[in-house]
Amino acid sequence: MVLSAAPPAPEHLDQGWIPRLEPLLAAGRAAGADLVEVFLERTDHLGMLAEQDAITSVSPSFGRGAGIRVFRGVRDGFVSTNDLSETGLLRALEQALGMLGLELSARSASPFEGLGSLKDYGAAKHDWLPRCPAMGEAGARLLEATALLQRHGRHLQARRSQYARDWQEILVAASDGTVARDIRLHQSLGLNVLAADGDHRAGLGRRYGTSGRPDDLRHWDADASAQDVCGSAATMLYAGYVEAGQMPAVLANRFGGVIFHEACGHLLETTQVERGTTPFAEKIGEPIAHSAVTAIDEGLSDGAFGSLSIDDEGMEAQRTVLIENGVLKRFLSDRAGEMRTGHPRTGSGRRQSHSFAAASRMRNTYIAPGPHTPEELIASVDRGLYCKSMGGGSVGPTGQFNFAVEEGYLIENGALTKPVKGATLIGEAKEVMPRISMCANDLDLAAGFCGSVSGSIFVTVGQPHIKVDSITVGGR
């Protein structure tokens, strides 16, 4: 790990790598592995932060590495390394084989028949990185945003805008002949304010994110975003705390979709089937939600944060209908999930980076629109909670989920009244999904990050306005 004097590996992850990878895959198969998979990665990240009226942090970073996974039966061993030299990769393969009790052998014949022709999904994306805003341009947009926050906000004690640009080049090669390359580009912006007036305080944030659109920072409507977050902060600054209890709730569109993500989406990943932690494991073809609910996970929503041309196992992303009119249709499956549970792969094998083995994960996940207007949903509630903006959430091994409400309002006699803060919604997937009884016609998506077994990944959540007949609202 001292500075290397050895010749560096090829800079780009392209065709030039195939002659280096084929002997590796052949060696793994000769050693007795059923399948060998290599995931190569190069990354180029830029993070910027503006606070008040100054750029306070600029953090570029570069990375490269490889993850090697070896299967024997349904067991697998996985090794990651930053050393992309031939020696480094061979060492990693040897270690992965050793985990399964296998050894490299010079004498055994390999059943590996070579890689197919490269499927290059990155060929048309070479100009993405140079087309992204450079540091100076990005910094200027962030300063413009914090100035707009100052213009639109009241009682602001802190103003922040953040920009992150993540460029990733990957090459996946496996001993079943798979060889595919892609380039991904994700950009995200965050605005955060802290409003304070005496003992009243409100911290609010918004995130905007896209994939595959180098110009998006230039096209971002900073003024509208600043008005949005400042408006919410002004409303919540003097809000009282929510009264806790069981009540109906109407959840707004966009990031309201986190309820499906946490309450149900994770439980439809084969990772959970393998662990025995989903109550839906044997429920294909059975109703698991109200008939008003149709839920979809897809890889290719145009520009959405969770979009992929291929997953991290080299498979083209699909549109997967998970629940149709309340009936469970499919699970999200990766390579290991298919081997271990029998559910066919859906192009859902995802990982944060080369240092994680892929696992079945969500991409762009949303509840489909229904026939109602948002006003009809609110009008149907005598006394309940309107959740306009959500914070994060989580789900545990028993299917119990929770998420925070950043901006909420009481619903009284079918109309929105007072703003309230401090609410947390908790529940259990099996119980809550049948209580989503109404969906509105205003589907919208929002960008987010999801942390799970294979790291933190870019995802989209989404839904129209939905009504949950009864849910536990925690508060003071």
Added chain:
Amino acid sequence: MTTGTAHNPRPDSEPSQGLDAPALQERLTSLAARQGIRQWDLGASCSTDTSVQVDRGEAKQMKGAQRSAITVRVWNSDGLVGITSTSDLSDSGLQKALAGAQAASAFGNPEDTPGFSPLATAPLASLDQPSHPPQPILELLSTLQQAERTLLDSHPAIGTVPYNGLAQRSSERLYLNSDGACRHQRLTTASVYLYARAEEEGRKPRSAGAMRLAYGASDLDIDGCISEAAERTISHLHYAPIPTGRYTCVFSPEAFLDLIGAFSSLFNARAVLDGVSLSNRSSLGEALAVPFLSIHDNGLHPGNVGASAFDGEGTPTRRLALVEGGVLRNFLHSEATARAFGVAPTGHAGMGAKVSVGPDWFEIGPSAGSDGGQQGLDRFNTDEPLVWIDSLSALHAGVKASQGAFSLPFDGWLVRNGQARSIEAATVAGDIRQVLQGIIGFEGEAKVTPDGLCPHVWVEGLSITGDA
């Protein structure tokens, strides 16, 4: 050149892992000079990890990783700082990192520029961190399979251990700067966690777990981890909903440390300067909590497995009083925040163009010389019903650190007439200042946990939302 070394000498038979500090310093000096960079510093780390997971007797996943990373900061001719990180430690990778940092330095903040810590060459504490050679991964697998089997056999309702893992790590970290500071630490650590899921006919599934840390896999208290995971999981089988209301709550050491950790911006000088802390510059010397509460940050405590001898700027780690006698005494500092406050850095910095500040390991308990609050507290011998909070969930979502508010799901028990009954599903909500002022006292001896040292803490009048 001053070298701070915070590890025991390695046995001759153990291969060196790889960060060669003098060679790296020489190379950086040469590369920086070539690019006209006079002032720079560098943080480097490398590690080798192996870990296993099992599923009902079978190996689920076995993993290994070799990681390396370098963060380089440079100061340009205007004194502004730029930074770049890379996992590419080759010559070309370092050159690219230096060039990137130099480009970023054009956007450095002239109002808040970090400098070298004045303590980057001060002597380091000697840490007792015995180095362990790694165990073969198949031995780890066998140990974990046995642990899983024992846990599954401990109660018929325990059907799976869906989250489990046994991991070991050998790591090194470095801090170097162009003034000759050179810090180097090697460390081996191991961890095991077992999180069981239990379900009885017609009842909801329940789960709980435990974890242990040590300097090597052979030192892990596996039996203790199994017993604790089994005991906690079984204790949640007999559950019932809890009526919504206000309760006296008893926080387990782990839960209270989690809560204090989530609100550590109270003690964070960076957050104070940024205006996002509940504290401000004049808060020092003010009463923050009941007069018998003490909170120290002490990364050097012997119970802190994997302690760092120095922070990201090379400043030695040390014990620091944050709250003493209920009064806020000190903030956690980096070099830059310490300079802004006119004090010495405290050893809590990360590394960055804007340096982050964070706690190491808390010691919480009664202040020396105080009465320690109400005496003889015993949750099983009390008249009023109380809520025993074992673990808090979703701190990332349910804590509003800059507002002081929290609303968090938890696992725990309702204790009535000496009997504890698991709570089906509930949240606890409040304000951290209300918690710190509402502490009644402490129960039992302080317990060493991965995040710190703390006894059970009694707090009055917190809002609990249940299903009933």
